[in-house]
Amino acid sequence: MPFADAHCHLYDRPRLEEEIARWRDAGLAWALCVSEDRATMEKTLRLKERHPDFIRAGLGLHPAEVTLRPEGVGGALAFMSAHLAEADMVGEAGLDFKYAATEEAREAQRAVLREQLAMAAGTGLGVNLHSRRAQREVLEAAQRFRTDAGLPALLHWFTHSSKLIARAAGAGVSVSAGPAVLYSDETLRVACSIPLQRLVLESDAPVPFSGVPAEPGQVPAVAEALARGHGLSVEALAGKIYANACGLLPRER
Numbered sequence: 001m002p003f004a005d006a007h008c009h010l011y012d013r014p015r016l017e018e019e020i021a022r023w024r025d026a027g028l029a030w031a032l033c034v035s036e037d038r039a040t041m042e043k044t045l046r047l048k049e050r051h052p053d054f055i056r057a058g059l060g061l062h063p064a065e066v067t068l069r070p071e072g073v074g075g076a077l078a079f080m081s082a083h084l085a086e087a088d089m090v091g092e093a094g095l096d097f098k099y100a101a102t103e104e105a106r107e108a109q110r111a112v113l114r115e116q117l118a119m120a121a122g123t124g125l126g127v128n129l130h131s132r133r134a135q136r137e138v139l140e141a142a143q144r145f146r147t148d149a150g151l152p153a154l155l156h157w158f159t160h161s162s163k164l165i166a167r168a169a170g171a172g173v174s175v176s177a178g179p180a181v182l183y184s185d186e187t188l189r190v191a192c193s194i195p196l197q198r199l200v201l202e203s204d205a206p207v208p209f210s211g212v213p214a215e216p217g218q219v220p221a222v223a224e225a226l227a228r229g230h231g232l233s234v235e236a237l238a239g240k241i242y243a244n245a246c247g248l249l250p251r252e253r
């Protein structure tokens with residue numbers, strides 16, 4: 001039964017060819033590589049060109065970039081708009097209020113998020129959303145996107161609150177869980193509240209968990225942990241959720 005990694009950052013990996021072969025052996029069918037700025041958008045498109053059978057491309061401007069490097073916003077959005085036809089999803093987009101200390105900074109992030117949601121709607125793509133310290137607000141944006149555009153929305157690494165997960169799932173918004181469930185019983189407990197029809201897996205590679213850099217090869221272990229929580233075999237869980245990940249991308253639907 002195949003697995004998919006719905007959110008990772010795979011540029012700048014000198015041994016990617018070998019790694020993809022290893023991840024395929026572990027059961028991964030594809031990985032959605034998201035981007036954060038213009039440079040990583042270009043790299044992600046090149047990765048997809050080189051590995052069209054495994055890499056799916058997310059084009060997006062990360063909210064932290066909007067705050068930390070505002071001079072890059074215009075160029076990044078222009079590049080994105082010109083290349084969205086080559087992408088499989090919009091992302092990583094969203095809000096990150098860890099970096100936005102003022103209302104002005106938060107407004108700038110909101111404006112860029114709105115613009116990316118409009119681009120996704122105009123191109124028929126789903127959105128891969130980041131929501132650090134802004135979970136409720138990004139959830140509401142995702143709900144509106146689902147209602148207005150009728151396209152897929154994923155709240156990535158959204159394993160902090162069962163209550164918000166229930167709201168997301170009720171609105172048809174997908175929620176992903178990643179390697180954090182391998183290191184925290186509390187995170188695993190919350191992740192197990194994601195209804196199976198909305199559950200998607202991710203690695204967020206190469207973000208480190210407990211000092212270990214994450215990679216798509218960990219996705220089957222994440223599935224195993226969640227399967228135990230649901231009282232299912234890993235095969236049964238994978239069989240129930242692989243279609244959820246495919247539903248996020250026009251090419252896999």
Ligand SMILES: [Zn+2]
Binds near residue numbers: 007009092
């Ligand atoms: Zn990420």
